[in-house]
Amino acid sequence: MTIEVVKRSLLAVNDRAAEQNRQRLDAFSVLAINLLGGAGCGKTTLLEKLIPRLSRDMRLAVLEGDLATTRDAERIAALNVPVVQLLTEGGCHLTATLVQRGLAKLPLTDVELVFIENVGNPICPTNFDLGEHARIAILSVTEGDDKPAKYGHLFQIADLVVISKIDLLRATDFRVERAVGDIRKLGPDKPVLAFTAADPTTVEPIADWILQWRDRRNVRAGAEHNQAAVA
């Protein structure tokens, strides 16, 4: 009698789905950005401010991750962009499989950039590739300046760090230089931008970072395309 051994690796299943997501996104020339951060750090609020600004330059869509409720998707739908609520039903992170089902519901031929808002949790989501092209980590000043040292992986994997709720800086003992110092230990060139919904001008550098990042990617993709044509 032969004994069949079936090993199920949660991360292997996830990584396979993530790779499929990336291929599907690339086939439609859609970029995806994964937004990560603790509960209530301001991920949805940042999207509410970014979306009207970026909509001038590109067609957007959103996948909204949460454990329960469709409250965040309702906030995004009010901005007239396609949105799908992904419910983990208690799960502590988004999986690439769930994102795959979300992507299937988006009109990808009419989209250039998908924001994927992860579950509010600074730990578990950092271990799950969703097939995204970039990651933005958000840290609110009300969470405390000790968080980059405690939740290092979140800031390590981020392409951009946004420090949010800076209108509350004076109401807290958050020291920006301490937080940024700990972030820069994880990545000396890591861009860090400040944001508050109370000051609309603070969304501009974040929108600019996204547009420049997109342009750099497009140039690179174009070069690869030309190289392929020459070869």
Next chain:
Amino acid sequence: MTIEVVKRSLLAVNDRAAEQNRQRLDAFSVLAINLLGGAGCGKTTLLEKLIPRLSRDMRLAVLEGDLATTRDAERIAALNVPVVQLLTEGGCHLTATLVQRGLAKLPLTDVELVFIENVGNPICPTNFDLGEHARIAILSVTEGDDKPAKYGHLFQIADLVVISKIDLLRATDFRVERAVGDIRKLGPDKPVLAFTAADPTTVEPIADWILQWRDRRNVRAGAEHNQAAVA
């Protein structure tokens, strides 16, 4: 040939260690309270205010959970109570096994109440029994009033809910009645208390709740003891 099947259940291992912790705590007549909540919701700050107040009435000790750094344990050590830092090294929740190792380092004969501060995460720690006798969930107003609906399990398992950072109420759009309404859907009699480090009087009702809870437990333990003596 016999095939041996070894099933390793993470939760079963945890629950066994949790039961051992409870037995050990009970043998020393030590009560344990598990503090849970998101990153930066104010767990350590609440302890910093509770400890001097409760030290008048009982001998305390603290187990400080974090992914990395000993920063919280240093804050607690400054209050002159025994404290052990439990490091999960990236893990998203405390386990009963880690707590067991922490309890072994505390002078339990000289302690009446142990606070166990969990990892800053409103999701995963809610699934792991540590052997504690009560749970306090903390929600800061800066996290948003939608969190009880989104992170229901945290509030469901809590014996007491503390709404923290209420000095920032006016700086946010947090509606207390909305949050409390959603908490009460999960437990109609769930006690909810407001707290801010900026107003020392707000720690009093929380300290009172803990002392009354201890007295109720002691009365019950006494009654069980008398009943055992009669039988």
